[in-house]
Amino acid sequence: MHSHDGHTSCLSRLHPNDILFRFNIGKRMKDITQRFHDIHEEKSTFNLEHGITEVQTVDDFWRQTSSDITEPVVYGRNQDREKIVKFLLEDASNSEELSIFPIVGIGGLGKTTLAKQVFNDHRVCKHFDLTIWVCVSDDFNTKTILQSIIECITGQNPNLNSLEAMRKKVEEVLHGMRYLLVLDDVWNEYQEKWKQLKGKLQCARAAKGATILVTTRLEEVASTMQTHPTYHLKKLSxxxxxxxxxxxxxxxxxxxxxxxxxxxxxxxxxxxxxxxxxxxxxxxxxxxxxxxxxxxxxxxxxxxxxxxxxMRALKLSYSNLELSLRRCFSFCAIFPKDFAIDKEELIHLWMANGFIESERNIEVEDVGNKVWNKLYRRYFFRKQSVMSMVW
Ligand SMILES: Nc1ncnc2c1ncn2[C@@H]1O[C@H](COP(=O)(O)OP(=O)(O)OP(=O)(O)O)[C@@H](O)[C@H]1O
Ligand SMILES: [Mg+2]
CATH class of the missing domain: 1.10.8 (Helicase, Ruva Protein; domain 3)
Structure with missing residues (x-):
């Protein structure tokens, strides 16, 4: 602040307008600091800095399922149940190979509920020598799954350390049996992991008609299993x-x-x-x-x-995203709810913000397309003639 003669005067610094100005600036700075603080707090809820495993364990217990029917009435799934039972009793039963039947659909659509209906169906119980329910969730580990299978059949924890010992024991309990194994809530997209488990189960030389019924939110999981057919569960009418x-x-x-x-x-x-x-x-x-x-x-x-x-169900889909995808999705928070987003524009914004980069010989736009497809297949976007966010 300058006085008329060009010198800085102490008095002018105390001018009421100046005090008011400082007061307002002070208040705005405080507000801004608070907003930074809030944004920082909020940011931590999006888990943008940590790997997937760390986030996952929190929801583990809540995600556990068992085969018992907990729903008093199940609406609108009779046809679905009949189709799957028919597959198990007819198609799969004549197949020399281990049959795989994946049920795919968005979180909360009723895949587990339907699998339970099938699992407890009296025709199914009669048809199979053994029925085994394993809740897999995000931890797709061959040893753990084999252990659950053994425990489910024998009622005892096998207490075996090596994979080889576990495989032998599984062979012992499944050999010559026509079994139905439900793998509920699978997230694994790695071909190798799936091949390892399938290999061990095939080694067991079960009887003709043995089948694995899988529930998953992800189309990719079903394609990893390289099987036919994938059952896409529909929403209720x-x-x-x-x-x-x-x-x-x-x-x-x-x-x-x-x-x-x-x-x-x-x-x-x-x-x-x-x-x-x-x-x-x-x-x-x-x-x-x-x-x-x-x-x-x-x-x-x-x-x-x-x-x-x-929200818990949706959050799980979010927690299962790779870190880079999580960033791309979180960025969409800049758009208002129900806002129609142009796909190309969104990809360019991701590029501009450095969320996606070209990979070896793939152009950055194509990487953007891949990211977009992954999010879309996980139901984070809804298709219109243009795209809009599902919040
Ligand atoms: N057809 C139905 N009739 C009545 N209740 C249902 C039906 N389908 C699902 N539910 C209920 O809706 C809830 C979610 O169903 P379920 O757990 O089977 O979904 P999901 O597809 O397996 O979800 P997620 O992908 O999270 O595993 C459950 O509480 C279930 O009891
Ligand atoms: Mg489920």
């Missing part, structure tokens, strides 16, 4: 979705007022045939009879993101 919602939201005794039904139908429409979402929102409304509460759920405002299981 409008009527099936409504029945499932009604079951959870109203239960047997609750009055279905016209007003709640109308809002409920809109909520169901937003769930795009995804049982996990329908069930979660239906159950959330079970004890709530206020119209306002239903409207809140419809508008998505009454869910705390950290807690609800839909």
């Amino acid at each position: 409008g009527d099936e979705s409504w029945s499932l919602f009604k079951y959870h939201a109203f239960g047997p005794n609750r009055e279905e007022t016209e007003e709640l039904v109308a809002i409920g139908k809109e909520i169901v429409r937003n769930c795009i045939g995804l049982p996990l979402a329908i069930k979660t929102l239906g159950s959330l409304l079970r004890d709530q009879s206020e119209v306002r509460q239903w409207i809140n759920v419809k508008e998505g405002s009454s869910m705390t993101n950290e807690e609800n299981s839909i």
